[in-house]
Amino acid sequence: MKFCPQCKRLMRPDRARGVWRCNACGTEVPLGTGVAVVHRTAPRGGVAVVESKTATLPKTDEVCPKCGNGEAYWVLRQTRGADEPETRIFECTRCGHKWREYQ
Numbered sequence: 001m002k003f004c005p006q007c008k009r010l011m012r013p014d015r016a017r018g019v020w021r022c023n024a025c026g027t028e029v030p031l032g033t034g035v036a037v038v039h040r041t042a043p044r045g046g047v048a049v050v051e052s053k054t055a056t057l058p059k060t061d062e063v064c065p066k067c068g069n070g071e072a073y074w075v076l077r078q079t080r081g082a083d084e085p086e087t088r089i090f091e092c093t094r095c096g097h098k099w100r101e102y103q
């Protein structure tokens with residue numbers, strides 16, 4: 001979606017000519033500018049999501065059974081029954097291997 005910079009009405013894409021066209025006042029904007037903005041912001045947003053996810057997860061000095069790394073992220077997983085204990089799921093900070101805590 002794009003709005004006319006002149007009259008603020010909704011513009012329609014004219015793909016044959018490669019422009020956004022405003023039917024109200026005739027203003028045309030190249031299609032490329034709108035698309036480029038989306039492509040520039042998308043990858044940066046994706047990386048930010050991954051970084052915030054790993055940054056907020058708590059770490060513990062659990063040893064990875066796969067690679068022997070001594071540090072792992074952990075999350076609590078709720079079990080279905082209220083009387084069952086919660087299970088801690090570990091994820092190795094080095095190789096990404098996941099395993100669950102044995103009670």
Ligand SMILES: [Zn+2]
Binds near residue numbers: 006007009022024027
């Ligand atoms: Zn217009």
Ligand SMILES: [Zn+2]
Binds near residue numbers: 064068069094095
């Ligand atoms: Zn590991």
